[in-house]
Amino acid sequence: MSGCAKLPLDNGAPAVPELSLSGPPQANNVAVEVMVDDPDGDRVSLKFLATPASGVAQDFAWTSFLDSGETEVFYLGLSSGTWTLTARAKDEWEEESKTRTLEIVVP
Amino acid sequence: MSSPRLRNALWGLVLILTLPLAAEGAQKPSRSVLALDVFNTDLDFDTTLDIAGPTRFFSSRHNLYAGGRMMVHSGGQPDDTIFLGSFGGFFWGKTRFMMNWEEPGIMSFDPLDTSLGTLGFVVGKDLNLRVGNFLTVAPYVSAKALWMHLNIEIGDEDFSGNAFKLGFDVGAKITARLGSLNLAAGAGLTHILNDEIEFEVDDLTFDSKTSGSAPQYFLGVEL
Numbered sequence: 001m002s003g004c005a006k007l008p009l010d011n012g013a014p015a016v017p018e019l020s021l022s023g024p025p026q027a028n029n030v031a032v033e034v035m036v037d038d039p040d041g042d043r044v045s046l047k048f049l050a051t052p053a054s055g056v057a058q059d060f061a062w063t064s065f066l067d068s069g070e071t072e073v074f075y076l077g078l079s080s081g082t083w084t085l086t087a088r089a090k091d092e093w094e095e096e097s098k099t100r101t102l103e104i105v106v107p
Numbered sequence: 108m109s110s111p112r113l114r115n116a117l118w119g120l121v122l123i124l125t126l127p128l129a130a131e132g133a134q135k136p137s138r139s140v141l142a143l144d145v146f147n148t149d150l151d152f153d154t155t156l157d158i159a160g161p162t163r164f165f166s167s168r169h170n171l172y173a174g175g176r177m178m179v180h181s182g183g184q185p186d187d188t189i190f191l192g193s194f195g196g197f198f199w200g201k202t203r204f205m206m207n208w209e210e211p212g213i214m215s216f217d218p219l220d221t222s223l224g225t226l227g228f229v230v231g232k233d234l235n236l237r238v239g240n241f242l243t244v245a246p247y248v249s250a251k252a253l254w255m256h257l258n259i260e261i262g263d264e265d266f267s268g269n270a271f272k273l274g275f276d277v278g279a280k281i282t283a284r285l286g287s288l289n290l291a292a293g294a295g296l297t298h299i300l301n302d303e304i305e306f307e308v309d310d311l312t313f314d315s316k317t318s319g320s321a322p323q324y325f326l327g328v329e330l
Contacts, residue, residue, distance in 0.1 A: 045209070045215045061214040061215075062214060062215045062216070063213075063214060063215065064209040064210060064211050064212050064213055064214055064215050065207070065209055065215060092165070092167040092207055093167045094167065094205060094218065
């Protein structure tokens with residue numbers, strides 16, 4: 001790392017994550033493609049929350065850190081049914097993005 | 108080397124380096140400066156350890172540093188328009204930041220509260236240029252040695268380690284003469300020479316890196 005240091009006030013929150021399905025969803029194996037841009041180019045971590053139409057929501061741990069702008073596929077173990085997937089990102093400075101949702105129907 | 112021995116070594120070095128300044132000050136007017144110091148280094152930790160699988164630690168929010176400095180300046184006569192002076196003294200400070208950690212490709216965890224304390228001494232030379240009746244501008248160069256103490260809080264437990272670093276500063280100080288009390292402010296760049304050095308934190312080893320150069324600011328009074 002080089003150059004002048006960045007003060008916390010200078011840091012911008014990551015953009016809202018871009019979510020899309022990567023292929024047709026299958027029970028217990030739903031591939032979700034995610035991309036997050038950070039205005040400062042900081043690395044980002046993601047948190048998913050999957051809420052079913054009825055039943056208990058699944059709260060996933062924060063993912064490991066990805067490069068800003070990098071597209072990554074995550075595999076989520078969701079059972080058959082309709083789910084609302086919510087994702088938010090945080091950068092290395094713990095600044096969090098707004099959330100994005102994606103409706104997923106798992107056959 | 109244990110912490111008390113490190114501290115004793117530091118005090119010894121400071122005495123050796125500041126005694127000549129004190130002797131010089133006995134012959135020429137000397138001024139002591141107590142200043143607030145902002146030493147804004149880009150200190151970075153990035154290391155991968157094997158704790159139940161590869162675990163990577165890296166810091167964030169590590170850049171804000173606040174501390175102080177106490178210096179003795181010597182050289183020159185009250186009416187000199189230009190003179191080469193010497194200075195030396197201590198500086199200290201503390202910064203807090205969060206240490207991120209993750210299992211790469213799997214998950215990340217809540218960041219850890221981490222602090223970095225610094226105690227060091229500095230010696231240098233400044234070229235004092237009198238501007239009008241009230242201002243003195245003094246470009247300076249200085250060399251310094253820093254003792255850094257890293258503390259990571261995991262749960263209710265503290266894990267600590269130490270490292271020595273060497274560096275130098277270049278910058279300029281402006282002094283406004285207001286009778287017996289002068290105001291001094293300065294800005295410059297600080298550069299750490301041993302860029303990458305290990306902190307031994309219990310049985311873990313952290314590589315720390317500092318940027319090639321980082322801004323340095325201070326504001327204080329001269330007595």
